[in-house]
Structures are given as structure tokens and as C-alpha cells.
Amino acid sequence: MIRSEDLSLLVDFYELAMAQAYRSEGMTETAVFSLFFRDLPPHRNFVLACGQQHVAEVIRDLRFSASQVARLASLNRFQPEFLDWLRTFRFSGHIHAVAEGTPLFPHEPLMEVEAPIAEAQLIESLVMNYVHLESVLASKAVRVRHAAAGRPVVDFGMRRMHGVDAAYRGVRAYRLAGLAGTSNVLAGLDFGVPVQGTMAHSFVQAYPDELDAFKTYARLYPGTTLLVDTYDTRRAVHRIVAWLQANPDVNIGAIRLDSGDLAAEARDCRAILDAAGFTGIRIMASGGLDEYRIARMLADGVPVDAFGVGTALGAAVDAPALELAYKLTEYAGQPRMKNSPGKQIWPGRKQVFRQRGSDGRYRGDIIAGREEVFEGDPLLRPVMKYGVIMEDALTDLDTQVKRAQVRIDDLPGYLKTLATSEPFPVVITDYLKTLQRETLARVHH
Amino acid sequence: MIRSEDLSLLVDFYELAMAQAYRSEGMTETAVFSLFFRDLPPHRNFVLACGQQHVAEVIRDLRFSASQVARLASLNRFQPEFLDWLRTFRFSGHIHAVAEGTPLFPHEPLMEVEAPIAEAQLIESLVMNYVHLESVLASKAVRVRHAAAGRPVVDFGMRRMHGVDAAYRGVRAYRLAGLAGTSNVLAGLDFGVPVQGTMAHSFVQAYPDELDAFKTYARLYPGTTLLVDTYDTRRAVHRIVAWLQANPDVNIGAIRLDSGDLAAEARDCRAILDAAGFTGIRIMASGGLDEYRIARMLADGVPVDAFGVGTALGAAVDAPALELAYKLTEYAGQPRMKNSPGKQIWPGRKQVFRQRGSDGRYRGDIIAGREEVFEGDPLLRPVMKYGVIMEDALTDLDTQVKRAQVRIDDLPGYLKTLATSEPFPVVITDYLKTLQRETLARVHH
Known part of the structure; x- marks a missing residue:
């Protein structure tokens, strides 16, 4: 059975390979990775974001012991300098995330990781595995609860x-x-x-x-x-x-x-x-x-x-997977994006504002740049700074459950039916659209 | 994160409640539980049975520590005698199972657990959780491999x-x-x-x-x-x-x-x-x-x-769940079965014989009583006796992989296509049919 001290090796090989490459090239600038999904899974009108607290605890505690480093060395693909770096590894970055139990829609960041690029890259699969499981299960359970x-x-x-x-x-x-x-x-x-x-x-x-x-x-x-x-x-x-x-x-x-x-x-x-x-x-x-x-x-x-x-x-049988993406949106202060067909990305650091209508229910979201300000509740909050979990990010489960219930209850009724509903209105700001256009022009030099 | 020493508490509450009831009633006779499925999952022509080795190791090591017993006591539903019994718990029973990587069909026992009824009942959910995961994932992967x-x-x-x-x-x-x-x-x-x-x-x-x-x-x-x-x-x-x-x-x-x-x-x-x-x-x-x-x-x-x-x-997206059942088929030497509509059970201890045709491929199975003998490979072998894993049941993965490949390769071709095929011929012996009739007549007294 897997032990918590072995979670550091629960990594996709390419993350170690890329981290070594970044280190070897002297690429130590800050990267921003955004965790989001492009499409709702089948039979879901929203995704209930969960797992952020567990993942923050896991990242905070991630270490590579001497025996783990020795096991990695046995793969004959890592150089002494990189193995030395792993020996003293601690995650030193920042994490912004939406609160657990927040309903989310396509392209809204569930979490943004800002850290030296090798660190942010190294935690990719672990972050995804943790958030995926809990969000997939919660997103099914909320439907069963509504039906009951x-x-x-x-x-x-x-x-x-x-x-x-x-x-x-x-x-x-x-x-x-x-x-x-x-x-x-x-x-x-x-x-x-x-x-x-x-x-x-x-x-x-x-x-x-x-x-x-x-x-x-x-x-x-x-x-x-x-x-x-x-x-x-x-x-x-x-x-x-x-x-x-x-x-x-x-x-x-x-x-x-x-x-x-x-x-x-x-x-x-x-x-x-x-x-x-x-x-x-x-x-x-x-x-x-x-x-x-x-x-x-x-x-x-x-x-x-x-x-x-x-x-x-x-097993969340009708939608057991959520196509979470963990994508680089900024490196060394410069917005980044890939340009694969049908796989749109919004570059840069972001914030999401959830706005209420006159009936008190949520009526729509704005996906904005991190520095933009709009009316509504900003969904992304700091969870971790310099590798330390923010004190107010750790709340007891009962408090979180109550908060989540408000966030779910205040959704418009059409999202809480079992039928697939019309999409919840989510708009992208002009700032982000311009940034995307400029970034695309730059990478297509 | 869950720790291996806490697996004993990873139990459905009713298993503890039933175990206490058995103990309190002096019901200490041997029970036989059969782990099987009644129907193939959608898009599957067979289930590749996996997880038996991990589950045997987990059952062998299952203990209730003093602090775990204290936590159970805090639920205020358990009596001192039962908590004392948990303190000295060790699984003392026998397990028969098919080898890992064996293709299975409906009603064929993947595993049979024989133990004092409270012990056999206590491990129900853990056995199912272990075998379910690995069998679901292997049954998907073998299709991908065939496609490639x-x-x-x-x-x-x-x-x-x-x-x-x-x-x-x-x-x-x-x-x-x-x-x-x-x-x-x-x-x-x-x-x-x-x-x-x-x-x-x-x-x-x-x-x-x-x-x-x-x-x-x-x-x-x-x-x-x-x-x-x-x-x-x-x-x-x-x-x-x-x-x-x-x-x-x-x-x-x-x-x-x-x-x-x-x-x-x-x-x-x-x-x-x-x-x-x-x-x-x-x-x-x-x-x-x-x-x-x-x-x-x-x-x-x-x-x-x-x-x-x-x-x-x-996530084995098209069939993420397998409806495994863990059912009592014998208690105190007497065959047992429930009689819920559409949920047939074959009582007693069993064996499965897999027979080859003249082309060397498997052509059909016989589900028989444990003491019956037929031509073909008997699929169920002892894995654990008196709580100890049989030495020859522990083989290195490479050997198991080779064995599994033979078992898969020797299936008839129609089972290895991606389309849903006609069912593989599986017959039930007259002995089991008679036993079922007699058992049903008895429980309907």
C-alpha cells in the first residue's frame, strides 16, 4: 500500500525529466500554472470543486528522502546536481484556489500555482490526482442530494x-x-x-x-x-x-x-x-x-x-473522469499559452467574479485578469504563500459544508435539475481577450 | 491520507454491527462467502480478475490497535466483549481464489472466503474495494492492449x-x-x-x-x-x-x-x-x-x-464499476442463499473448470461444487490457509504477467474483439442446480 512519505515519487516521469531540464538550463523564474477544465463532463451542469485542502497539505509536506533519491538515481536518467536539488526540495510557491465546495464552470481556474517552474511542474500529477478524485465524486453526490x-x-x-x-x-x-x-x-x-x-x-x-x-x-x-x-x-x-x-x-x-x-x-x-x-x-x-x-x-x-x-x-459511473488541465499561463512575468486546435487557453494570472441577480441568486461569472476588479464575489483566494498554508484557509469541515451549501443553494434553479441545462453565463474580460491575442501573436513569431 | 495500519477501520459500519451480533449470539461456525458478479459490465466480454494478492496481504495483516478500539468504543454501539474480541483479532480463515489475470464470466467465484462468520463478514468491504479497483482497471486495459x-x-x-x-x-x-x-x-x-x-x-x-x-x-x-x-x-x-x-x-x-x-x-x-x-x-x-x-x-x-x-x-470511463457481490453461500456446513428477484445465487463451495477445444483455445467453463471433478483447468486454488498466505501463491509479477497472457491469449477470438460478443459458454452442474433447489425449499419453509 502506498505510504504518505512516498507521495513525492508518485509523479509522472516527465515531470522529473522536465524539472531536471529547467534546472540544468538555469530556468528558475516563476511560472504560473492554472488548473481548470474546458468542458463540463456529461450529465453535469457544474463541477463542485473539492480537494484543495488535501492537496495543499500534501504539497506542503512533499520531501525527497535519501532512499527515494537513490531509487530515482537507479533509473540512470538524473544527474547528481538534480538529485542534490531534490534532497533539499520544499515547495516554496504560492497557491490561489476557490473554496472547497464551490460550483465551477468551464475555463474558471480551480487553482493557480505560482512557483519556480521546476517546483510547479513537479507537482502537476499529484495536484491533478487529488483534485480530480474529490471533484468528480462531489459533483456526482450533489446531484443525488438534489434528487432526494x-x-x-x-x-x-x-x-x-x-x-x-x-x-x-x-x-x-x-x-x-x-x-x-x-x-x-x-x-x-x-x-x-x-x-x-x-x-x-x-x-x-x-x-x-x-x-x-x-x-x-x-x-x-x-x-x-x-x-x-x-x-x-x-x-x-x-x-x-x-x-x-x-x-x-x-x-x-x-x-x-x-x-x-x-x-x-x-x-x-x-x-x-x-x-x-x-x-x-x-x-x-x-x-x-x-x-x-x-x-x-x-x-x-x-x-x-x-x-x-x-x-x-x-464510481461516479456516468462521469467518472473530469478532463482537468494544468497549463502554463505565465513564465518569467510573460503570459504563455499553447495553440493546439480546439484547446483554448486564457493566458496570465486570473480571478473569477461571481455576480448575483436581483433575486439574490447567482446570475453569471466574469473571468478576469488577477488585477482586474469587478462587482461580485472573487472566488480565488490565497491558500498557500511561500509554501506555508494560510491560517484562514484551514477551516473545519462543518464550516466548509455550510459555506458550500450556500454556494450551491444560491445557484439558479436550472443548474440544479438532473437534465442538462443551458450554460451558466460566463464572460471573459476584454483584458484577457487582448492578452490572448497578443500572446498568440508572439508565440507565432 | 489513509495509513495501512488504519485499514482495519476502513469497514462499513454494518460489518462491525453484524460481527458483534454473531459474537453475542455465540454464532461462531464457519461461513463461506463467495465473491462474484452476476453480469458483465457494459462493453466487456470478460472481467480480468486482479487484486487477489494485495487483498490477501491486507487481510493477513489486519489488526485492531488499542487506539482504534477506543475510537470504535466512542461510537457507543459496541459492548466490552466485542471490543475485547477485536483487540485480539487475526483473520484465521481460508481463501481460495483464481490466479491474478484470469478472465472470468458471470457467476464464477473470483474468491471464496471460509472463516468463522464474524471474521468473514468483517472483511467484506475491504475485499470488495481491493478486488474491484484492480479488476475494473485491468478489464479496461486488456481491451486497449488488444486494440493496439x-x-x-x-x-x-x-x-x-x-x-x-x-x-x-x-x-x-x-x-x-x-x-x-x-x-x-x-x-x-x-x-x-x-x-x-x-x-x-x-x-x-x-x-x-x-x-x-x-x-x-x-x-x-x-x-x-x-x-x-x-x-x-x-x-x-x-x-x-x-x-x-x-x-x-x-x-x-x-x-x-x-x-x-x-x-x-x-x-x-x-x-x-x-x-x-x-x-x-x-x-x-x-x-x-x-x-x-x-x-x-x-x-x-x-x-x-x-x-x-x-x-x-x-477511470475506466465506459465501465468504471463492476457489480461485485460478496454473498454467504454456506454457514455451519449448510448451503445458504438469498432469494431476491433477479439476483440468483449458487449455494455452497465451488470450483470452476475451464476446458479447451480441439484448437487449443478455451471453449467453455463448468461451475461445479468444490468436490466435483471435471476435465479442464480448475481455476480456484488455495491462497490462504488459517490466515497464512500459501507460499506458492506469492509469485513475482513477471511470472504472473506471463501466466495471465497465456490465459488471455487462449481465449476464443470472439471475446477479444471490441464489440460485445456472444457469451462464453458457462454451464452449471446438476449437483449445484439440485443444491440450489433444495436450499430454496428449505429457506422457504
Whole structure:
């Protein structure tokens, strides 16, 4: 398993090769790299930016130990001077970033890294890997939360998440997107997210009679949720009702449905429970759920009180990748850009202003040069200076979750539907357009 | 970041809750859990099973430290007896598994866990998370390799992989699927996979003139690959040709195309290079490639010698999840199964026999009871006994890669195309069918 002290070697080879080349050429001027995406992923009306805090901590702590330098030397591509430089490496640059849980649109910088070019180049893949994971997962989770329309959604995704790092950091991203809890014990404990869980079919199967399984859970976990679909859902609920009627002290909080026609079963189970007076026992649904199925059930008035979502969240199945780009936009004080067909770049350091309409909702963004000033909330703030994380950039998760909810809630309604919406209005300033034209003319000398 | 010693808490809450219930009820008999999938993911003709070795190591080392037990106690759901049991926990069971890099089909056990039921239940999500990641990534990579038809494919996926664990373990899975190399330095070094990489556009942009960037790389890295599409691909290649003609000592191995119309640019670049006599300079293509684009380019005779693939591999974008199930099939010597609509299970301990036809290719599988004997290669072998990994289960990666290649190469050709093929013939023995009928009759008492 990968260890945190080995993250410095979790680098794409070309970053080391380029860093050595910069060093060997004496190219030590400051570079500005911008982290952004050109297009929204399919089925997304915005990307929920996440992962900035984790990535800042990782960059701050990045070191190359003697044994790591020796391993790099074994590749026979690095010169002693460069290996010496790695031995004393510390990231010395600045980072600006949008706050975690900020909805973003194409070409808006999620993060800008300013550092001696070799340093900024070296962290490229690590920055992208960290931000990509958390933003992809949060951008899916926020849709599921919107579909659930206020009903709690619990993350059951650990088994489908891509590895243990995803299973861990993903829970924090889900929380920023507004999920109510997680089944993942470690992540729940570490991030302060409510830990929840019921029982598996195996537990019911291990007993000769499923009612005995329910009785054990009711005794050990008062207020528990019983999984009723192992054999015959309606029969199980009828038997639970009879048992509860004979034992009024037993406290069952909910039943869970995990397979079959969830809508029909939820209606029947609700009717069985209500007819017996158990109107307070809630119904949780899980099993192959995603935002579309949840929205349809609720639109049809299916009586479900909470949702457990696994696969759809865990692998963000309909958009598991975000085409993040980490592009050089300035070097040695001079704006830079590449000119590949269909891959536009806005040069220089930037700021994004998010403006509200008369209804209080956000109505549009302006992507501007860093020194320009417009009305609206500036989204990019300093997170790191000279390799040190700014004190006010480190906030507890609950505060960040509340902030993120405001940023999401204040989006116009058309962005929060499950359908692909018209684009949110984002304009580029004349300053940036002129800078792009001039830069292009210069590199095409 | 998650630490290996914390993996024991990377558990879904319900597994701990169930384990406590089993313990509290004195249910300590042996359970058999089967890890399998019911349906192939979209766009897959088989799943390449991977991750078994990593998961065996993780299970072997699973412990609950005093501080971890204290953290669990803080959830106020666990009794002292159960927490005491966790303190001395070691996995004491047996594991059978197919070898890594084995192509599998629906309902074939990838792994069977036999252990006291609380132990087997406790490792559920960890087993699934480990195997899911590596199998999902390997199952995508093997398609890309087949599309490349013998040309090397290099993994550039780190930035799109879901977190650092995926970026690390994924490289091993890609290797088992037959990829030639990786850009990921740490994973390459640790797993002995060739580490490769060229340059980014930023490197070219950092120089006032791109030819200077090329000259630096040629000097530092003889035989290097030059990225030629930053501004104007054909112009860049013409300038390289003129420079090489004037400097016959310079050694350039390849050029890389990363954007635009790769087919047209590859043809033009090949023509420019060949016309100048540089027939030995190869062309590498990257940038939004997947198995379909690679296959189309090669079918069209586009002169590309190697491929770099990132996003498509990294997030396995067209099938990022595999619906692995970890199901109780036996408890206390008695076959078990659940009976949810559309979710068939075959009870008991099993074996899979893979049979060859007269052409030497595999022609079909038999899913049998563990004690049945049929012609063909038995796929499930003991990997762990009494919590100890079998010595012959630990083989070096190169040996495993060679074995996996045979297993893949010997599949019938129709499974190795990119189109969705007819299903591979898999039959269930009469013994298992009878056992299923009898078990169903018993649980429906």
C-alpha cells in the first residue's frame, strides 16, 4: 500500500525529466500554472470543486528522502546536481484556489500555482490526482442530494470506490456535497461525518428464521433498521408487525428495501405498517439507486424516507473522469499559452467574479485578469504563500459544508435539475481577450 | 491520507454491527462467502480478475490497535466483549481464489472466503474495494492492449485515476493486462514496470522558441521523444528535420502527437520524416485515446508506433464499476442463499473448470461444487490457509504477467474483439442446480 512519505515519487516521469531540464538550463523564474477544465463532463451542469485542502497539505509536506533519491538515481536518467536539488526540495510557491465546495464552470481556474517552474511542474500529477478524485465524486453526490429533495442520502459506496484513498477522501467530498452520512467507519470518524449502517442479507441468511435475525438486532441496536427483502419482503414485514404488536417495548426505527421493484414494495410495506399503526417506522431504499431513480420515485409519491446509494456514487459511473488541465499561463512575468486546435487557453494570472441577480441568486461569472476588479464575489483566494498554508484557509469541515451549501443553494434553479441545462453565463474580460491575442501573436513569431 | 495500519477501520459500519451480533449470539461456525458478479459490465466480454494478492496481504495483516478500539468504543454501539474480541483479532480463515489475470464470466467465484462468520463478514468491504479497483482497471486495459495489436501502450492515467491508491495499484493491474509501461514513477519502481515519459506542452511553452526546448531534451535524454503539437505540428517536424540534418549526432527516438487530427498529423509527420530519411524516428500518439480510436487508426493504416493512454484507462470511463457481490453461500456446513428477484445465487463451495477445444483455445467453463471433478483447468486454488498466505501463491509479477497472457491469449477470438460478443459458454452442474433447489425449499419453509 502506498505510504504518505512516498507521495513525492508518485509523479509522472516527465515531470522529473522536465524539472531536471529547467534546472540544468538555469530556468528558475516563476511560472504560473492554472488548473481548470474546458468542458463540463456529461450529465453535469457544474463541477463542485473539492480537494484543495488535501492537496495543499500534501504539497506542503512533499520531501525527497535519501532512499527515494537513490531509487530515482537507479533509473540512470538524473544527474547528481538534480538529485542534490531534490534532497533539499520544499515547495516554496504560492497557491490561489476557490473554496472547497464551490460550483465551477468551464475555463474558471480551480487553482493557480505560482512557483519556480521546476517546483510547479513537479507537482502537476499529484495536484491533478487529488483534485480530480474529490471533484468528480462531489459533483456526482450533489446531484443525488438534489434528487432526494431534502431526504437524507447515506453513502454506501466504499466497495465500488476506486481503492482505499478514494473510499477515504471521497467521504469528505460527499459531505461537502451535502450527503447525510456514510457507512465508512474510518472516514466517518476522521471527518466527523455520521456513521450509519444496517445489516446485510448474509446476516439474515445465517439464521434459520429471519425473524430471529431481526430480534437479535432489535435487542443489540434499539431503533435499528431491518433489512426485509432477503426472501419475501411483504411476508417479512407482516411478521415484523405481528412481532411488534406482541412486544410493544421493541424499538424499530426503519425497514430497508434493497432489491426488486422498490416503488411497489415501498408502497405495500408502508400500507402494511400504517394499517398496524406503525406510522413512525420509516422506509429506507437502496440497491442500484442513482439520482434519476430517486427523482422518479419521489415524483411518483413513493413513500421512501431515506436513501442509501452505493455504486452510482462510488464510481461516479456516468462521469467518472473530469478532463482537468494544468497549463502554463505565465513564465518569467510573460503570459504563455499553447495553440493546439480546439484547446483554448486564457493566458496570465486570473480571478473569477461571481455576480448575483436581483433575486439574490447567482446570475453569471466574469473571468478576469488577477488585477482586474469587478462587482461580485472573487472566488480565488490565497491558500498557500511561500509554501506555508494560510491560517484562514484551514477551516473545519462543518464550516466548509455550510459555506458550500450556500454556494450551491444560491445557484439558479436550472443548474440544479438532473437534465442538462443551458450554460451558466460566463464572460471573459476584454483584458484577457487582448492578452490572448497578443500572446498568440508572439508565440507565432 | 489513509495509513495501512488504519485499514482495519476502513469497514462499513454494518460489518462491525453484524460481527458483534454473531459474537453475542455465540454464532461462531464457519461461513463461506463467495465473491462474484452476476453480469458483465457494459462493453466487456470478460472481467480480468486482479487484486487477489494485495487483498490477501491486507487481510493477513489486519489488526485492531488499542487506539482504534477506543475510537470504535466512542461510537457507543459496541459492548466490552466485542471490543475485547477485536483487540485480539487475526483473520484465521481460508481463501481460495483464481490466479491474478484470469478472465472470468458471470457467476464464477473470483474468491471464496471460509472463516468463522464474524471474521468473514468483517472483511467484506475491504475485499470488495481491493478486488474491484484492480479488476475494473485491468478489464479496461486488456481491451486497449488488444486494440493496439502488438504496439506498445503506455499508461498515462495517474492524473485521472481515483486517488493515490488507484494510481498506485492500478499500474500493477495494467501490467497484468499487458501494458508496456507507465509514466508513474513510484508504481513503476515498486512493481518493476518500465517507467516512461516525454515532455509536457508547458516545457515547450517555457522557451521562447520550441526548437530550444527540443535541443535541451536531446542533449539531456539521448533517444528522447519530442512533443511536436504545441503550436504547429508540421512546422515543428520540418524544423526538427532541418536541425537533425545539420546535426547528425543528435539522437531522437520518436515524436509525440497529443492533439488535433491524430491520423492526419501522423501521416503527414511520417511523410516528412521519411522524405528526409528519418525512417527510424517513431511516432507516438496520445490525447483522448481509447481502444476504439486506436483500433480505427490502425485499421486505417495510420503510421503510429506506440500509444499513450490516460483518461480512458485511468477511470475506466465506459465501465468504471463492476457489480461485485460478496454473498454467504454456506454457514455451519449448510448451503445458504438469498432469494431476491433477479439476483440468483449458487449455494455452497465451488470450483470452476475451464476446458479447451480441439484448437487449443478455451471453449467453455463448468461451475461445479468444490468436490466435483471435471476435465479442464480448475481455476480456484488455495491462497490462504488459517490466515497464512500459501507460499506458492506469492509469485513475482513477471511470472504472473506471463501466466495471465497465456490465459488471455487462449481465449476464443470472439471475446477479444471490441464489440460485445456472444457469451462464453458457462454451464452449471446438476449437483449445484439440485443444491440450489433444495436450499430454496428449505429457506422457504
